[in-house]
Structure formats: structure tokens, C-alpha cells
Amino acid sequence: MRSSTAEHGAEDRRARREFLAVDRGSLVRLVVTVLLGLAALVGPRLTPTSAQFTDSVEVPATVGTAVDFAPAPLDAPAPTATP
Structure with a gap:
């Protein structure tokens, strides 16, 4: 069988293009x-936020x-x- 180098080059370029093909889904x-990876790495290093209640009120109650x-x-x- 005879083959030309032009055919192989086109095949190689097509295979290379398919391997490096980028579509929207990818x-x-x-x-x-x-x-997700950045969130997993950065998340634990962020300081958590929480409410700090500074007022204290004492209420008498009887049970x-x-x-x-x-x-x-x-x-x-x-x-x-x-009522």
C-alpha cells in the first residue's frame, strides 16, 4: 500500500486538534x-463570622x-x- 506524507500529516493534525479541542461544556x-477547589482550600482559612451580644439583662422569674x-x-x- 502506498501512503503519502500529506495524508499522515492531516491525520496527525486532526488527532491533535481533537485532543486539544475545547468546547463550552469542557x-x-x-x-x-x-x-470548588479554591473554595475548599480558602474556606477553612477564612475567619468565621458570628453575632456578639454585648448587652446583658437580668429578668426575675419564678417557676x-x-x-x-x-x-x-x-x-x-x-x-x-x-385573656
Whole structure:
């Protein structure tokens, strides 16, 4: 079989072009990957933000319980809410 160098050169250029071909999807995946990598590297080094409460107010409160913990009788009226 005969072959010419021109045919091989065209084949090599086509193979090289396909290997280095850049399409939109490849660029998007590359950018997303790089951004995720940067976020993973830089994220832990950033100082976290949080709220700092500087005022303190003391409020008196009383908590009480019933004298006995017996259940209410079944014939007792239901408690009503007072406004």
C-alpha cells in the first residue's frame, strides 16, 4: 500500500486538534472544578463570622409546680383560657 506524507500529516493534525479541542461544556466543567477547589482550600482559612451580644439583662422569674401531681378528676370542668 502506498501512503503519502500529506495524508499522515492531516491525520496527525486532526488527532491533535481533537485532543486539544475545547468546547463550552469542557470550559464550564473546568471553571466549576477550579472554583470548588479554591473554595475548599480558602474556606477553612477564612475567619468565621458570628453575632456578639454585648448587652446583658437580668429578668426575675419564678417557676412553680402543683402541690400534688395527681391527675384532675374526670368530672372536673375543663380549664378555660383567661385573656
